[in-house]
Amino acid sequence: MDQILGQVLRNAVWERLDMLADLAKEADSPALVSAARSELPRLTEGWRAMLSAHEPDERGDCPTCSTRWHRCKAPCSVWQVAHDHLVAGGLAHFHDSRRARRLRGSTAAAPPAQNRRAPASTGRHALVGDTGR
Template identity: 75%
Template structure:
């Protein structure tokens, strides 16, 4: 059940991002102003909430990206992506967004991929699973 709910959540987020990208590319100026006024505050609050969860602790580790056995030093991948997209902008090498985005929900196979079932997505690189110590 959690996998289904997670997939529905991820699909809804990807569809919303697709819709906003489409509006940015095709909408007329008055529509863009209206969308910017309603969506920019929501997007900035979303970034702030996500980055707050990835603030380094007193040891300089990201509490969200770290595990019991592997500490992730700041800046974690989430902060690196935030900097790349929000600060570096045109200075960072740009990847074609269509290559990063998963296929639309109706074109997906019935079985979710490993990334879909673990909640990983293209914007956040997560560490590879660790092998158990023998």
């Protein structure tokens, strides 16, 4: 049951992000201004809430990403992605691809996160993902 609810939650978030991306590409100026006024404060508050959960502790570790057996030094991947997308801007894709290749030990480019989609046979966002059964 938790897997189904988690998938429904994830699908709702992906759908909202898709809707906002489509709006940014296709809407006219008045619609964009209206969307910006309503959505930008929500998006910035969401980023702030997520980033505050990943603030380093007194040892310089991310309390959210760290486990009992493995400490994750700050900045964690959440802060790195935030910087890449909110500050670095156009360099983010280049930087992410290089880091992903380095971590994988491969020279193949990593697909950008914003291009992730569910398999075409299930639509853009299936309600229940493949559980491997």
